[in-house]
Amino acid sequence: MREVRRLPGTGLSPIVAPAPARRSFGREAVEVPQVDEFMASLQGCASVVMRKLMIVKPGEKVLIITNPGETEEISRALANAARKCGAIANVVVEEPKRHKAFADPKVLKAIAAGPDVVLMILEKDAFLGKDPKGKDESGHGTYIGKNGTYDHIFAYLLGEEKLRAAWANSINIENFLVVAGVDYEEIRRRGEKIKALIDGLGDNATVRIRNCGAELTFRIKPGSARVEAGPYDKPGMGGNIPAGEVETNVLEVNGKLALAGPVETRSERGTFIPKEPIFVRFENNRIGSITGPESGDLRWTLEHFRTDLVGPYAETFMLEFGIGLIPLKMSEFIVAAEKKRGSAYVSLNKKGNGEKLHLDCSLGESPEVLIGETLVLQGGKLLI
Numbered sequence: 443m444r445e446v447r448r449l450p451g452t453g454l455s456p457i458v459a460p461a462p463a464r465r466s467f468g469r470e471a472v473e474v475p476q477v478d479e480f481m482a483s484l485q486g487c488a489s490v491v492m493r494k495l496m497i498v499k500p501g502e503k504v505l506i507i508t509n510p511g512e513t514e515e516i517s518r519a520l521a522n523a524a525r526k527c528g529a530i531a532n533v534v535v536e537e538p539k540r541h542k543a544f545a546d547p548k549v550l551k552a553i554a555a556g557p558d559v560v561l562m563i564l565e566k567d568a569f570l571g572k573d574p575k576g577k578d579e580s581g582h583g584t585y586i587g588k589n590g591t592y593d594h595i596f597a598y599l600l601g602e603e604k605l606r607a608a609w610a611n612s613i614n615i616e617n618f619l620v621v622a623g624v625d626y627e628e629i630r631r632r633g634e635k636i637k638a639l640i641d642g643l644g645d646n647a648t649v650r651i652r653n654c655g656a657e658l659t660f661r662i663k664p665g666s667a668r669v670e671a672g673p674y675d676k677p678g679m680g681g682n683i684p685a686g687e688v689e690t691n692v693l694e695v696n697g698k699l700a701l702a703g704p705v706e707t708r709s710e711r712g713t714f715i716p717k718e719p720i721f722v723r724f725e726n727n728r729i730g731s732i733t734g735p736e737s738g739d740l741r742w743t744l745e746h747f748r749t750d751l752v753g754p755y756a757e758t759f760m761l762e763f764g765i766g767l768i769p770l771k772m773s774e775f776i777v778a779a780e781k782k783r784g785s786a787y788v789s790l791n792k793k794g795n796g797e798k799l800h801l802d803c804s805l806g807e808s809p810e811v812l813i814g815e816t817l818v819l820q821g822g823k824l825l826i
Contacts, residue, residue: 500528545571703804
């Protein structure tokens with residue numbers, strides 16, 4: 443499966459009205475421009491996604507899966523933008539699905555119908571939902587293709603290059619207006635410079651992170667650096683909205699890491715920004731301890747996942763390291779936080795018996811990152 447994950451200059455930017463109004467979406471009221479300007483801004487950003495990220499073509503079938511509230515309004519704007527591209531757009535709304543919940547049958551039926559493009563625009567800490575037909579009695583995936591075995595109809599169609607996709611978890615209208623209409627061509631250029639630095643170091647691409655008094659070192663897996671900034675224009679391609687990071691896989695992780703930005707968990711608290719850093723100690727890429735006044739939700743998530751494994755952090759490791767490319771403010775919207783220029787993130791993973799857990803965690807506002815001997819991040823700035 444070709445994957446451009448976990449948005450080129452268009453001139454389309456959010457319209458700022460002189461007299462903002464209060465408008466309520468979901469749980470909170472936010473300040474937005476007057477209705478006409480607001481809708482023009484929302485529609486403009488949606489157009490960037492469809493024309494410049496997804497490259498939607500006339501006659502294509504576009505499926506948008508969403509939840510009620512703000513995300514549904516974003517999805518309706520995306521559907522309108524797809525129709526203006528000449529596509530056939532369908533919006534399917536399901537109640538938010540939490541970790542391990544099953545997807546609505548209507549959602550699975552819409553995916554199985556074979557759309558060309560799938561977008562998932564979901565509220566905070568919501569998921570697509572599991573496929574009840576995805577595993578057999580022994581826990582193995584039931585969808586078998588030329589590229590692999592899968593436990594979900596969506597994963598099967600994406601992995602077998604039958605559709606392309608993008609997803610935005612935990613997004614709201616305020617975030618969408620900021621992240622969806624950025625200059626992706628400039629973002630790709632910055633990303634390629636970082637990738638060239640990493641590729642040039644070959645097997646000796648080492649990273650040192652200093653943050654909140656903690657220090658961590660690791661090697662980058664050779665050949666793993668990738669610029670994830672779209673476009674998602676071919677079947678089998680998919681990734682986040684927003685798109686804008688350089689991502690790598692890691693080896694030989696040792697030391698202590700400070701998580702000072704949004705931390706993804708599966709507890710009732712969900713994703714949150716800790717008031718004080720959460721410290722994770724690694725030895726040979728395995729997690730040894732998790733400490734800090736607000737570390738309980740992360741510890742609980744890792745300790746309660748697949749409890750049949752031996753030890754609280756058995757098969758728990760750091761898989762990915764990424765550097766953000768988009769000029770954004772830090773927020774609890776983890777998909778945007780990991781793309782924030784001047785910051786970086788890691789993914790913590792746990793696996794066992796066919797199951798896996800993937801948690802993205804931000805390093806916060808201003809980690810110091812050296813790749814080889816080159817200072818790449820310092821003081822909240824991208825230096826390359």
